[in-house]
């Protein structure tokens with residue numbers, strides 16, 4: 001028996017997109033802020049301070065649970081999860097236990113070319129902890145510094161059943177989950193900045209009927225590191241099984257620089273958080289009419305949208321998948337389609353030129369200077385062959401930099417498109433006269449020489465010739481000269 | 483069902499709560515806690531089939547706040563409760579066992 005059965009479950013924490021913290025009204029905008037500037041008695045756990053729930057937290061968490069097709073529980077109960085750590089000033093974290101926001105959900109996604117589904121065990125909310133620094137120029141020896149700016153920021157935790165079978169599936173699920181939370185405006189899902197964090201439970205077994213020993217892997221800060229950490233951990237466990245060595249039930253940390261997982265230091269006591277209902281927070285009832293209101297705010301989600309794009313616009317699955325990954329990109333596409341009705345051509349331009357420009361400028365589409373109408377205007381010119389694709393790419397680049405409408409850029413740059421056949425014929429003839437060697441090469445069967453000649457025509461016209469037309473004219477001229 | 487906390491379990495709870503007690507204090511707590519548990523056992527004999535679990539005695543919807551930032555004006559005063567503050571950080575003994583969560 002050489003077979004191994006891999007089982008992976010993921011626990012994902014997403015920072016909810018609220019302005020204020022979960023139980024106080026301090027700002028959540030902590031990145032780049034001076035330490036301990038966004039604090040108050042509640043989020044620093046001063047005695048006597050009482051938490052008051054931010055309604056928006058429930059709304060966003062319920063929206064998340066609904067988008068993951070969970071059943072929503074009628075009552076929200078907050079529990080205290082008790083443990084001691086300096087980033088947790090109260091000595092407990094306000095979390096949820098037996099009454100989470102939602103249970104028994106489903107996420108569908110595509111991995112390795114086929115549709116997969118993972119069951120969602122639970123979706124609950126909890127507050128984030130503060131941040132610790134362990135080194136710094138002014139830190140005394142053997143001490144750490146605590147910053148409570150992040151403390152009390154709302155998180156939603158999404159726990160899957162152990163339904164994932166490979167690192168690829170785990171990564172593809174995570175990409176879909178991020179896409180969903182971004183679509184519904186619950187979180188920005190940025191792993192590098194820590195607004196989406198992922199822990200994994202991995203086990204490998206030689207027997208399909210029984211699960212292997214569960215190992216928890218933490219500290220993965222990008223999609224790539226999730227993939228590589230799981231790959232490493234699976235290989236490590238397989239090697240142990242092959243040598244008939246025991247696999248310890250433990251927590252391991254992914255070490256990005258060394259490309260390995262290492263056992264967490266310190267004694268691994270069984271966790272005993274002594275959960276109990278927080279007496280400072282009353283249970284919160286979820287009314288059916290509130291649920292209906294929240295359900296209305298959920299837009300068409302990425303997978304359905306992709307399937308609709310494939311049917312309605314006849315786009316290939318791969319392209320449609322990339323197009324719908326970001327809601328804003330898919331919205332831009334559909335907005336543009338209203339004025340320019342060629343989905344395939346538009347899709348190609350979106351996925352190559354538009355995304356290329358966005359990447360170069362390191363912005364997203366809503367921050368860009370071009371509107372769907374601008375792009376439609378440009379593509380109409382290309383489609384009517386009033387300008388060449390090459391020219392259009394240059395104009396698009398300019399549009400991304402300066403904004404401005406297509407016609408203005410064309411006028412400003414003095415771009416005129418040579419569609420006049422007679423004018424181009426003259427240039428073609430001159431090109432042929434100036435390049436006898438290339439002509440001879442072409443006539444002796446070297447196809448490459450034709451491309452050189454087209455290139456020369458484009459050069460003389462500073463790219464303003466229609467290359468299709470130039471090619472046809474060249475062929476006509478070359479073949480008649482035979 | 484009859485459940486009693488043992489001295490060992492009592493010690494463990496104290497340890498988790500990071501509280502240190504003398505053995506005689508623990509024995510006193512043990513007696514108190516077991517008294518409370520015995521009271522629950524009395525409650526267990528009641529017919530509670532129709533009653534849903536209650537985590538709080540109030541039935542009103544709790545107060546909430548909207549999602550608007552309101553800066554705490556006296557945040558600098560919070561530093562006075564810290565034994566040591568350097569460069570706006572609260573200073574604590576070094577911790578390394580657990581990774582940041």
Ligand SMILES: [Zn+2]
Nearest residue numbers: 024026040043
């Ligand atoms: Zn606060």
